[in-house]
Amino acid sequence: MNLIDENGLRIDGRKLDDLRPVKIEVGVLKNADGSAYIEWGKNKIFAAVRGPKECHPKHIAMADRAVLKCRYHMTPFSVPDRKAPQPSRREIELSKVIREALTPALILEEYPRTAIEIYIEVLTSDGGSRAASITAAAAALADAGITMRDLVVSVAAGKAQDHLILDLCDEEDKEGQVDLPVAYMPNMDQVTLLQMDGFLTREEFEKAFNMAKEACKAVYKIQREAVISRYFGDSIPKNKEA
Amino acid sequence: MSKVERKYVVPGDVIAEGDFVPVSNAYSIGNKIYAMRVGLCELDGNKVKVIPLSGPYVPKPDDVVVGVVKDVSAFAWTVDINSFFPAFLPASGVYGRRFNAEKDDLRSKFDVGEIIIAVVAAFDRSKDPMLSVSGPRLGLAPPGIIIKIEPVKVPRLIGRRGSMSKMIEDASGCKLIIGQNGYIIVTGSPEGCALASDAIHMVEDFAHTSGLTEKIERFLAERLGLTGEPPAGPGQAHEPAAAPADAAGALGKDSDQLEEKRE
Numbered sequence: 001m002n003l004i005d006e007n008g009l010r011i012d013g014r015k016l017d018d019l020r021p022v023k024i025e026v027g028v029l030k031n032a033d034g035s036a037y038i039e040w041g042k043n044k045i046f047a048a049v050r051g052p053k054e055c056h057p058k059h060i061a062m063a064d065r066a067v068l069k070c071r072y073h074m075t076p077f078s079v080p081d082r083k084a085p086q087p088s089r090r091e092i093e094l095s096k097v098i099r100e101a102l103t104p105a106l107i108l109e110e111y112p113r114t115a116i117e118i119y120i121e122v123l124t125s126d127g128g129s130r131a132a133s134i135t136a137a138a139a140a141l142a143d144a145g146i147t148m149r150d151l152v153v154s155v156a157a158g159k160a161q162d163h164l165i166l167d168l169c170d171e172e173d174k175e176g177q178v179d180l181p182v183a184y185m186p187n188m189d190q191v192t193l194l195q196m197d198g199f200l201t202r203e204e205f206e207k208a209f210n211m212a213k214e215a216c217k218a219v220y221k222i223q224r225e226a227v228i229s230r231y232f233g234d235s236i237p238k239n240k241e242a
Numbered sequence: 243m244s245k246v247e248r249k250y251v252v253p254g255d256v257i258a259e260g261d262f263v264p265v266s267n268a269y270s271i272g273n274k275i276y277a278m279r280v281g282l283c284e285l286d287g288n289k290v291k292v293i294p295l296s297g298p299y300v301p302k303p304d305d306v307v308v309g310v311v312k313d314v315s316a317f318a319w320t321v322d323i324n325s326f327f328p329a330f331l332p333a334s335g336v337y338g339r340r341f342n343a344e345k346d347d348l349r350s351k352f353d354v355g356e357i358i359i360a361v362v363a364a365f366d367r368s369k370d371p372m373l374s375v376s377g378p379r380l381g382l383a384p385p386g387i388i389i390k391i392e393p394v395k396v397p398r399l400i401g402r403r404g405s406m407s408k409m410i411e412d413a414s415g416c417k418l419i420i421g422q423n424g425y426i427i428v429t430g431s432p433e434g435c436a437l438a439s440d441a442i443h444m445v446e447d448f449a450h451t452s453g454l455t456e457k458i459e460r461f462l463a464e465r466l467g468l469t470g471e472p473p474a475g476p477g478q479a480h481e482p483a484a485a486p487a488d489a490a491g492a493l494g495k496d497s498d499q500l501e502e503k504r505e
């Protein structure tokens with residue numbers, strides 16, 4: 001598959017360092033304590049937060065902090081071939097990875113002996129759904145009023161046909177050479193997730209990593225704006241009891 | 243009093259740099275102060291705090307709360323107080339030293355599903371909150387409707403020295419019993435309750451905006467104008483020992499401090 005044409009444009013017409021369009025809406029689900037909806041390219045993902053709440057089973061509760069639970073789930077209709085609804089190996093792994101990417105941003109010590117639950121439902125999947133999920137989940141956590149050090153944003157960089165590219169779509173993810181998802185706390189200037197699938201030289205890695213980091217800062221603006229407009233937008237804030 | 247600056251913040255926003263002290267919902271790294279919650283930040287002298295706009299109810303000793311009895315055991319009631327911990331009300335706190343687990347039937351005092359007004363007697367990180375109903379105006383709630391709002395918005399509903407709740411009470415002819423946990427009991431005529439309920443939800447919706455009092459005043463005036471006569475006074479079919487108006491007053495006094503800190 002030809003992922004990059006002779007003009008240096010990618011399969012979906014983007015330049016090498018272009019992001020796909022990102023749209024985030026916060027506070028979309030009435031019965032969750034916090035929620036967010038993200039459209040990132042063809043990805044359509046809901047993230048919802050429940051908690052802090054009583055921790056069950058009790059034996060997993062921690063005396064000094066909250067337990068963070070995360071479930072990343074793809075709906076059966078999220079991919080071209082029906083996906084079996086039970087958690088797959090990949091979903092279990094992504095749940096863990098997302099949980100670990102968000103944990104450094106949360107001040108879990110504020111809620112001892114409790115549990116905070118994050119539910120991520122992928123309605124339509126494209127490449128980079130873990131990055132979109134982390135970005136949405138961080139906004140949902142802020143919406144739930146959970147104490148946080150910073151928001152977390154995530155963008156993947158990668159390599160296809162020997163070109164470094166940003167924000168991989170599904171084809172680039174599958175057919176490309178490298179996928180490098182980065183999750184980042186912009187105000188803390190700290191990385192909370194770094195994975196790499198494939199091989200990069202040290203120089204390539206630095207360049208790709210910096211591309212992802214800069215893109216995180218761009219997405220952060222959209223994410224922050226979404227949280228702000230949920231509470232301070234022109235429209236009447238959504239009444240959760242309405 | 244020094245001038246107070248306010249601005250909108252989300253977690254991670256740098257609120258101030260330099261010689262500042264984070265007071266609540268903010269933290270410092272080096273000489274930078276960051277926000278921890280979504281809300282309005284306030285710089286007052288060298289003190290920095292964030293007034294949150296969402297989040298759970300964290301029990302605080304001496305808070306008056308409205309709770310729903312969830313379970314009864316031989317020694318205590320378990321009460322839902324809209325927090326991440328279930329509260330417990332020990333039987334000895336109700337029966338006193340004469341309490342006898344063999345003879346006394348706890349269900350005859352408060353049964354599952356009943357609403358109680360209580361005060362948080364003790365709470366810390368290591369233990370679930372303990373309630374007490376010994377005190378004037380505490381105990382079984384009078385008949386009325388129960389409204390749930392976000393706990394962080396309760397101080398706005400009470401207003402300065404209870405001004406907001408008083409205004410709603412006067413306009414609707416209802417009595418409000420406001421729990422710091424976001425549960426509010428409204429007692430009065432059905433029309434009055436409907437008006438009070440709408441006004442309470444409006445306060446919740448516009449809690450973060452300035453000129454809230456005027457907005458609510460206008461809303462109440464419009465509604466009363468439309469219906470002609472002010473709705474009838476509070477219903478007569480209740481009034482146990484609890485005097486709701488005074489209970490609200492007591493809460494108002496408590497929230498005064500909150501409100502004054504805000505200003």
